[in-house]
Amino acid sequence: xxxxxxxxxxxxxxxxxxxxxxxxxxxxxxxxxxxxxxxxxxxxxxxxxxxxxxxxxxxxxxxxxxxxxxxxxxxxxxxxxxxxxxxxxxxxxxxxxxxxxxxxxxxxxxxxxxxxxxxxxxxxxxxxxxxxxxxxxxxxxxxxxxxxxxxxxxxxxxxxxxxxxxxxxxxxxxxxxxxxxxxxxxxxxxxxxxxxxxxxxxxxxxxxxxxxxxxxxxxxxxxxxxxxxxxxxxxxxxxxxxxxxxxxxxxxxxxxxxxxxxxxxxxxxxxxxxxxxxxxxxxxxxxxxxxxxxxxxxxxxxxxxx
Ligand SMILES: Nc1ncnc2c1ncn2[C@@H]1O[C@H](COP(=O)(O)OP(=O)(O)OP(=O)(O)O)[C@@H](O)[C@H]1O
Ligand SMILES: [Mg+2]
Numbered sequence: 111x112x113x114x115x116x117x118x119x120x121x122x123x124x125x126x127x128x129x130x131x132x133x134x135x136x137x138x139x140x141x142x143x144x145x146x147x148x149x150x151x152x153x154x155x156x157x158x159x160x161x162x163x164x165x166x167x168x169x170x171x172x173x174x175x176x177x178x179x180x181x182x183x184x185x186x187x188x189x190x191x192x193x194x195x196x197x198x199x200x201x202x203x204x205x206x207x208x209x210x211x212x213x214x215x216x217x218x219x220x221x222x223x224x225x226x227x228x229x230x231x232x233x234x235x236x237x238x239x240x241x242x243x244x245x246x247x248x249x250x251x252x253x254x255x256x257x258x259x260x261x262x263x264x265x266x267x268x269x270x271x272x273x274x275x276x277x278x279x280x281x282x283x284x285x286x287x288x289x290x291x292x293x294x295x296x297x298x299x300x301x302x303x304x305x306x307x308x309x310x311x312x313x314x315x316x317x318x319x320x321x322x323x324x325x326x327x328x329x330x331x332x333x334x335x336x337x338x339x340x341x342x343x344x345x346x347x348x349x350x351x352x353x354x355x356x357x358x359x360x361x362x363x364x365x366x367x368x369x370x371x372x373x374x375x376x377x378x379x380x381x382x383x384x385x386x387x388x389x390x391x392x393x394x395x396x397x398x399x400x401x402x403x404x405x406x407x408x409x410x411x412x413x414x415x416x
Contacts, residue, residue, distance in 0.1 A: 111243075111247050112164055112166050112250070112379060113166070113167050113169060113194075113247045113249070115194075115250065115260065116254060117170060118151055118172055118195065119151030119153065119257070120180065120204060120206040122145065122146070122147050123145070123208075124208060124210045124211065125142070125144045127140065129141060138212070147180060152251075154404055155253050155371060156190045159376060160189060162372065163409070165189055166190045168191070169240065169243075171195070171197075171228060171232060172196070172198070173197070173203035175204055182195060191243065193239055193242070196235050203223070225258050226258055228261065236264075248275070248276070248380075249277070249376075250268070251278050251371055251372070252265065252279045253371065254279065254280060254285060256284065260282075261285075262285050263288075266288050269288075279296070280371045281296075282301070283304035289328050291328075294374070298338070299312055299335055302317075302321070302324065305324055312337055314352050317335055317350075321344075325345055331384075332384050336370055340355065341354040342370070342395075344385060351388065353389055355392065357395070360399045362405070364404055369398045371391075373390055373391040390412055393416050397412060
């Protein structure tokens with residue numbers, strides 16, 4: 111089982127048609143045909159683990175509301191333990207990003223979220239769940255979407271507690287120093303450059319320097335930098351491996367980072383060496399960028415991409 115700790119977001123899509131302009135204000139009136147929802151943010155990592163047949167436990171916050179209930183139900187369908195999903199009974203709503211799309215065009219997106227740091231009480235409850243679940247976990251993913259669950263102090267506590275096991279971090283540059291002692295970070299190039307205080311130049315030698323700098327500064331075992339159409343670079347403390355993208359067609363790159371950390375961590379957890387893990391993660395990313403919508407990859411699809 112793999113623990114996923116971070117910011118749970120619901121991605122909502124409202125599909126419809128525009129037939130007229132509102133008499134109330136100069137805005138289009140959308141008549142709705144269909145509403146879709148997907149687990150997003152850190153919970154998209156859970157979707158990716160499920161596609162690999164890997165059990166997970168999600169730890170994060172939802173509100174005392176209907177989207178929060180939906181999150182729990184959906185996690186259950188994905189065979190994910192939700193005891194670490196804390197329901198906040200105060201004002202904090204479940205984070206939900208809603209897109210209204212008419213005739214293939216996004217008309218508006220509205221976000222309902224709360225990005226204040228989680229309370230001390232929430233962190234204590236999350237920590238208690240970590241204590242409960244850690245003995246069954248092969249690895250932990252800290253999926254930092256910067257929405258308040260992973261504060262620097264809480265990140266440090268988690269790494270201290272889980273040290274000895276695999277801890278993979280999808281980082282936010284603002285929290286760089288807190289990731290000290292994790293196993294691996296998986297920033298994209300612009301995040302990695304910001305974390306190292308270097309230019310985001312997408313060139314092998316330069317990316318290798320960024321990776322080595324972060325490896326040294328943060329005492330990591332590996333650094334995996336994703337580089338969009340240039341694939342990814344793995345630094346293992348001795349050398350850099352540049353892995354070209356495996357994508358054949360590119361339709362939608364959103365969520366590829368979640369796929370990378372899910373596959374890389376699942377591979378490390380089962381004992382693969384880091385280079386093999388990175389190659390498989392890169393193949394999986396190649397699969398998902400070829401699908402429309404925040405997609406996932408199965409082992410079969412990853413194998414076919416190789
Ligand atoms: N335009 C592209 N062409 C080919 N491969 C791509 C492209 N974009 C992403 N990839 C693949 O997906 C991986 C992750 O993409 P990227 O570096 O954009 O991560 P990211 O910015 O964290 O993504 P996310 O939007 O999920 O946060 C890359 O390492 C590469 O394998
Ligand atoms: Mg990312």
